[in-house]
Amino acid sequence: MYVGTVMRTELVTVPPDTTLLSAQKTLDAKQINHLLVVDRKGELLGIVSDRDLKKSWASSATTLSKNELMYLLDQVTVESIMAKKTLTIAPGTTIERAALLMNQNRINALPVLEGDELVGIITSSDVIKILLEAIGIEKDSARLTVLVKDRIGVISDISQTLRNQGINIRSLFTWPENTHPGVYYLVVRVPADAGAKAAASLENSGFKVLSQYVKDLSPYLPAS
Numbered sequence: 001m002y003v004g005t006v007m008r009t010e011l012v013t014v015p016p017d018t019t020l021l022s023a024q025k026t027l028d029a030k031q032i033n034h035l036l037v038v039d040r041k042g043e044l045l046g047i048v049s050d051r052d053l054k055k056s057w058a059s060s061a062t063t064l065s066k067n068e069l070m071y072l073l074d075q076v077t078v079e080s081i082m083a084k085k086t087l088t089i090a091p092g093t094t095i096e097r098a099a100l101l102m103n104q105n106r107i108n109a110l111p112v113l114e115g116d117e118l119v120g121i122i123t124s125s126d127v128i129k130i131l132l133e134a135i136g137i138e139k140d141s142a143r144l145t146v147l148v149k150d151r152i153g154v155i156s157d158i159s160q161t162l163r164n165q166g167i168n169i170r171s172l173f174t175w176p177e178n179t180h181p182g183v184y185y186l187v188v189r190v191p192a193d194a195g196a197k198a199a200a201s202l203e204n205s206g207f208k209v210l211s212q213y214v215k216d217l218s219p220y221l222p223a224s
Contacts, residue, residue: 003098004091006130007112007120013038016045016079023078024053034109036121037082044111044118046082056081088113091120099127135189136171142195144188145210146202147177149222158188161205167194180221 013036014023023035027050037046056076088111089098098110102124112120148154155172162169170189177183190198199209208220 001095001130001134002091003089003093003095003110003112003122004120006095006126007091007122008126009120011036011118011121013042013118014078015039016077016082018078020053020056020076020078020081023048024050027053034121034123035078036111036118037078038118042118043116044086044088044113046079046084047086047109047111048078048082049108052081052083086111089122090114095127095130098122099124099131102127134171135173135187137189140192141170141189142192142198144190144195144199144202146186146188146207147180147210147217147220147222148174148184148186148207150182150184155186157205158186158202158207161201161207162188162190162198165197165201167191167198167201177217180217183221 012026012030012032014026016037016039018026018035018037026035027033033050035048036044037048039045087101087105087107089101091112091114093112101110102108108124110122111118112122146158148158159169167190170191172186172188174184174186177185188198199211202209208222210220214220
């Protein structure tokens with residue numbers, strides 16, 4: 001899936017001379033956490049977050065009265081606190097890449113540019129929602145985990161086992177088991193009413209199914 005298919009295109013933008021007080025009111029009114037700062041041509045200048053605003057408030061609140069603080073926030077503009085070296089992505093960027101960039105750079109939003117044109121924004125909340133939908137967690141399903149070797153055909157073996165029982169796979173994903181090189185967690189989601197049958201069929205085919213957390217994985221590791 002690509003960012004261009006899921007990004008938010010109804011953008012909330014502000015000019016650089018927007019005051020911090022006005023910016024906070026806009027965030028509250030729109031129930032969002034980021035504002036895109038643009039010039040008169042609509043070109044991206046920077047991004048300011050709810051966290052940036054609260055940080056500015058907190059730094060001033062220690063020495064000012066409430067009235068003095070409100071006055072200051074109505075004078076200082078977003079241009080003075082916005083992130084100017086803004087990391088951006090293109091609509092053709094994959095969701096996985098967007099998630100990786102956010103994690104590596106410790107940010108929660110990425111403006112989307114098509115050439116020099118600002119066309120959207122995607123946030124960490126958007127990415128999490130999409131990834132949860134992709135693995136099927138929001139559907140009525142049963143989750144089965146099997147520890148498997150990194151070998152050709154293992155997914156085919158599991159799929160065929162479930163197919164023989166007439167069980168549909170709703171989602172499937174893997175990640176490495178770091179303490180055992182070459183071993184992966186393979187997580188399968190099937191319809192909730194087929195969970196027990198699926199687990200039994202996998203066990204009968206030689207796979208060891210994890211249905212809950214265990215501290216010792218030894219009994220569940222694939223045969224050498």
